[in-house]
Amino acid sequence: MTVREILKMGDPRLLRQAQAIAQFKTPELLQGIEDMKETMLAAHGAGLAAPQIGWDVQLVIFGTGQVIPRYPDAAPIPMTVLINPTITPLSAEEQNDWEGCLSVPGLRAVVPRWQSIRYTGFDENGNVIDRTAEGFHAKVVQHECDHLMGILYPQRIRDFANFGFNSVLFPELAPEKSA
DSSP, X not given: OOOOOOOOTTOGGGGSOOBOOOOOSOHHHHHHHHHHHHHHHHTTOSEEEGGGGTOOXXXXXXXXXXXXXXXXXXXXOOOEEEEEEEEEESSSOEEEEEEEETTEEEEEEEEEEESEEEEEEEOTTSOEEEEEEXXXXXXXXXXXXXXXXXXXXXXXXXXXXXXXXXXXXXXXXSOOOOO
């Protein structure tokens, strides 16, 4: 398992459309998933999309088995590997909430997302995944799946008055400065 470099906003690879995965359970796929898990955990993320590590495939992982410092009040999300996902909104109701991204470090913005969704796809073994989600879980799935379409969350911001640096917006979450 390897912690991979996370691409940052400005890298053109983050703007590409990811390709569908045709074969499941291959050694390359399983190794890539393990690398993504290690990378996400090392970065204290709630999710990671394959394009964020330069892998141009429709694969996202997400889950909050650990406390995520950036989202201390978030409800737990089961660790999930989701391949070739499809998202369907279950209503037109949106939630506007603070969002950040490992590819856009140090910044956050209020981003609109559907409140309730159904997502489908496959796990690494080719088993069908068909779930509904709401709130933080729905937001994470939508955010990660946006990466597969070459969309970063700043492209979804409607009010740039609610966009800024974490250390300014949320000083209570900033690490203590050493003397």
